[in-house]
Amino acid sequence: MAITAKILKAIIRNDAMKQDFGGMLFGWDVGTIGGVLAMPAMQEKYGFKDYDDKGKANMSQNIASTLQAGCFLACFITPWLTDKWGRRWALIGTGAVTTVGVILQAGSAGKGSLAAMYVGRFVAGLGVGAASMLTPLYVSECAPRAIRGGLTAFYQLFIVTGVMISFWINYGALQHFKGAATYVVPLALQALPAVLLILFMFMVPESPRWTAKQDNWEETTRIISKLRALPTDHSYVQNEIQEMAQQLENERRLIGEASTKTLLKEMWLVPGNRKRAIISVFLMIWQQMTGVNAINYYAPQIFRGLGMTGTSVQLFATGVYGIVKVVGCFVFLVFAADSLGRRWSLLWTSAAQAISMYIVGAYGKTEPPQEGKPISAFGYVAIVLIYLWAVFFQFGWGPVCWILVSEIPTARLRALNVAIGAATQWLFNFIIARTVLTMQVTMGTAGYGMFFLFGTFGWIMGIFVWFFIPETKGVSLEQMDKLFGVTEAPKALEDDAEAAVEVKKEKCEKN
Numbered sequence: 001m002a003i004t005a006k007i008l009k010a011i012i013r014n015d016a017m018k019q020d021f022g023g024m025l026f027g028w029d030v031g032t033i034g035g036v037l038a039m040p041a042m043q044e045k046y047g048f049k050d051y052d053d054k055g056k057a058n059m060s061q062n063i064a065s066t067l068q069a070g071c072f073l074a075c076f077i078t079p080w081l082t083d084k085w086g087r088r089w090a091l092i093g094t095g096a097v098t099t100v101g102v103i104l105q106a107g108s109a110g111k112g113s114l115a116a117m118y119v120g121r122f123v124a125g126l127g128v129g130a131a132s133m134l135t136p137l138y139v140s141e142c143a144p145r146a147i148r149g150g151l152t153a154f155y156q157l158f159i160v161t162g163v164m165i166s167f168w169i170n171y172g173a174l175q176h177f178k179g180a181a182t183y184v185v186p187l188a189l190q191a192l193p194a195v196l197l198i199l200f201m202f203m204v205p206e207s208p209r210w211t212a213k214q215d216n217w218e219e220t221t222r223i224i225s226k227l228r229a230l231p232t233d234h235s236y237v238q239n240e241i242q243e244m245a246q247q248l249e250n251e252r253r254l255i256g257e258a259s260t261k262t263l264l265k266e267m268w269l270v271p272g273n274r275k276r277a278i279i280s281v282f283l284m285i286w287q288q289m290t291g292v293n294a295i296n297y298y299a300p301q302i303f304r305g306l307g308m309t310g311t312s313v314q315l316f317a318t319g320v321y322g323i324v325k326v327v328g329c330f331v332f333l334v335f336a337a338d339s340l341g342r343r344w345s346l347l348w349t350s351a352a353q354a355i356s357m358y359i360v361g362a363y364g365k366t367e368p369p370q371e372g373k374p375i376s377a378f379g380y381v382a383i384v385l386i387y388l389w390a391v392f393f394q395f396g397w398g399p400v401c402w403i404l405v406s407e408i409p410t411a412r413l414r415a416l417n418v419a420i421g422a423a424t425q426w427l428f429n430f431i432i433a434r435t436v437l438t439m440q441v442t443m444g445t446a447g448y449g450m451f452f453l454f455g456t457f458g459w460i461m462g463i464f465v466w467f468f469i470p471e472t473k474g475v476s477l478e479q480m481d482k483l484f485g486v487t488e489a490p491k492a493l494e495d496d497a498e499a500a501v502e503v504k505k506e507k508c509e510k511n
């Protein structure tokens with residue numbers, strides 16, 4: 001329980017709940033669209049109610065996946081913005097952009113304009129994608145090392161909380177509203193976490209590691225003192241400042257001033273940095289190939305495929321799924337985030353998720369649900385395993401991927417590394433959002449082949465973790481270089497720097 005007390009105190013000191021509305025923004029937008037697309041009123045207004053199953057699947061996937069296109073693009077713009085203007089102002093901007101996108105989505109309902117819906121989801125995606133990169137980055141740079149995993153995991157907790165709330169809003173709207181209000185209200189309420197993000201980010205300080213990169217050490221000391229609730233002359237504060245200063249000085253001495261070209265060279269030519277970038281990319285690929293967003297986006301359709309009938313019943317089951325995700329993530333946060341370790345969390349959940357998906361697939365293969373008949377005992381087992389699978393995901397591949405991607409890079413590459421990880425996540429998120437319903441229709445009865453596919457990826461993920469992921473629990477951000485073998489100036493970059501100096505000398509001599 002000592003870990004629990006530390007985390008709860010850190011929530012107060014580090015304003016973690018205020019920071020992580022970026023995570024809720026992510027989850028809320030992701031969770032809303034599946035239920036909205038399942039509503040008959042929405043399908044009728046936008047003209048695809050009478051389509052066959054394949055036509056509905058294509059239309060739903062087009063609308064859902066437009067958000068991911070915006071998210072993917074945002075990941076290439078955000079690193080420059082956050083390095084220039086800071087983490088805090090960049091997060092405020094993401095909330096504003098998302099709000100504009102939500103207004104366009106809700107406004108498209110007046111005439112059932114698909115064009116306005118697409119534009120609104122793309123614009124909202126720009127904000128959601130930026131937040132998906134900035135929030136874990138900001139939290140990891142503000143958190144003390146002892147509980148950095150727990151605080152960064154709050155990002156995942158807020159994602160699943162946003163997903164859960166949006167699920168129940170969809171259900172409540174269907175139960176209590178009629179006509180266009182059943183889907184307009186859920187679409188409009190997507191702006192709530194964006195507005196809260198804007199408001200609360202005005203109450204928190206800038207990332208101390210960003211201010212240190214700007215050589216504003218007075219402000220950095222003040223921020224660290226506030227975040228740690230210690231006086232500025234306390235040894236803990238001074239040691240943390242010295243670690244940051246030493247690392248930044250070493251980086252500047254060895255590499256020089258940052259530019260996009262220099263950062264990319266440093267990332268891909270230095271073996272230890274390249275390893276961290278590749279790990280980040282594959283972690284995000286595997287996270288999406290667990291199938292998590294297959295269920296987040298299309299939970300009502302997934303539960304229908306498992307034998308549940310009626311939109312109301314499907315949305316209710318989806319709401320329960322959201323609660324299970326939140327409880328699972330909270331238990332991980334309190335009891336395992338900074339005790340079990342990153343590596344073992346990923347390993348055991350890989351196996352557990354794979355087994356769960358195989359059993360659900362076996363149900364679809366051997367006892368597929370039949371219209372007009374009750375769900376079999378095996379069917380209820382499959383539904384329970386979907387819920388258990390959600391818990392397993394929250395104990396590993398949900399929060400731990402974001403923890404690792406935000407904590408393993410060296411300081412000057414952190415924003416770029418998180419951006420590459422987030423871009424990869426959104427690219428494969430887009431692929432999942434655009435193909436899941438088609439897989440459900442085409443890959444066997446009840447889409448059993450899709451579950452077998454996700455289960456197989458579970459084993460592949462576990463093998464990857466076993467061979468390539470080191471344990472980072474308790475390692476400070478400034479010590480990650482040593483863990484990954486980056487302890488001296490890379491020869492290739494030294495040669496480039498020396499060559500550039502020689503060229504300048506020759507020019508001066510000629511002049």
